[in-house]
Amino acid sequence: SLDISVQSQLTHLLVGSYMATSIAVSQDRENILVIYPSEPILSEAALKIIEVTDNQTFVLDRLEYSLKNGLVEAGFRGELVARIILILGWQHMLSGDSLYTQEKSVRDFLNTLFGNYQTLKQRDNRLKSLKLKTMFLQSKLCLTHFVQLNDPPSCQVLKCLFERGAGAILGRNARGGDLLLPVKMSNNTSEEKYSFILIQVKNYSTSGQAYTEAATTRLSPSSVFEGSELANLDLPYLCFYWSLGATESNLRLQFKSWKxxxxxWGVFSLDPFRFLTEDLKTKLYALLCAYINPFDSISIWKRRPTISIEQHRANVKCFFPVEKI
Structure with a gap:
């Protein structure tokens, strides 16, 4: 789910290729408003396509190009990179399987993202305050794509998301959180219960940014889901704080938990994501830093001048008054 510029020529191609759904056309027929409904089959096919390394590289390169040239909105680069990490992590975990749309445990997914969870807990003293219940670690995830939510989520929404293998992008400027992954709880009863993994994403480019309040109080379910039934859900959950910018302090910290x-659980920079290759990290950092720059070497704004410098000088000179002899 990408925010394509309403004036981009890509919009009608996306609709015509069944990649997006048009919900409005401006009266002058210049702009098209599109949305991305949940598409499990399309997501499954896309994951199959990017199994090939060359295809994956091509997609990420084109995405960087689009961000730098205004074809895709670049204002939420951190959240975009976080979604890519989650999807690529899911793909990596199920590499070699015939289908990506299947249920896997929270523990398996965490092990894929960061390495063995129990080993991390034992070796990294900064995670001593993190205490995830066994019932939660054994619970199930299913994630092949993301959809945009405009209203606060409910338990029923969590169920619907899980059944379609979808994660949620919370409403713009949502308080405290950015992404939501539904979790089907592992229990001994016939009643299905759903919890969540909540993720707040930051893309700080300088060190020394205050994050403790954003990672704790403001990220708590009672704050993010205030007024919703999820605010006081009597089930275990996980709240992630991801600061993905490659700062000196982030690279040194990597993980953090809070009494x-x-x-x-705090995660800092891309280094803690064990499944990412160095090439992938480089490309993801490029996305984090992508913005419209007319002087960038791959920018559409940097074109060969239609008039040479010499010709330009000659044109300017012709406007000068002729010197009297």
Whole structure:
């Protein structure tokens, strides 16, 4: 789910190729408003296509190009990169399987993202305050794509998302959180219950940014889902705080947990994501830094001048008054 510029020529191609759904056309027929409904089959096919390394490289390169040239909105680069990490992590975990649309445990997914969870807990003293319950680690995830939510999520929404293998992009400027992954709880009853993994994403480019409040109080379900039934859900959950910018402090910290917030986990930079190759990290950092720049070497704005410098000088000179002899 990408925010394509309404004036981009890509919009009608996306609709015509069944990649997006048009919900409005401006009266002058210049702009098209499109949305991305949940498409499990399309997502499955896309994951199959990017199994090939060359295809994956091509997609990420084109995405960087689009961000730098205004074809895709670049204002939420951190959230975009976080979604890519989650989807690529899911793909990596199920590499070699015939289908990506299947249920896997939270523990398996965390092990794929960061390495063995139990080993991390034992070796990294900064995770000593993190205490995820066994029931939660054994619960199930299913993630092949993301959809945009405009309203606060509910337990029923979590169920619907899970059944379609979808994660959620929370409403713009949502308080405290950016992404939501539904989790089907593992229990001994016939009643299905759903919890969540909540993710707040930051793309700080300088060190020293205050993050403790954003990673704890403001990221708590009672704050993010205030007024919703998820605010006081009596089930275990996980709140991630991801600061993906490659700062010196981020690279040094990598992980963090907080006393009195036992289900909150801080992740800093791309280095903790063990499944990412160095080439992928380089491309993802490029996306984090992508913005419209007319002087960039791959920018559509940097064209060969239609008039040479010499010709330009000659044109300017012809406007000068002729010197009197």
């Amino acid at each position: 009195d917030f036992e289900q909150h």
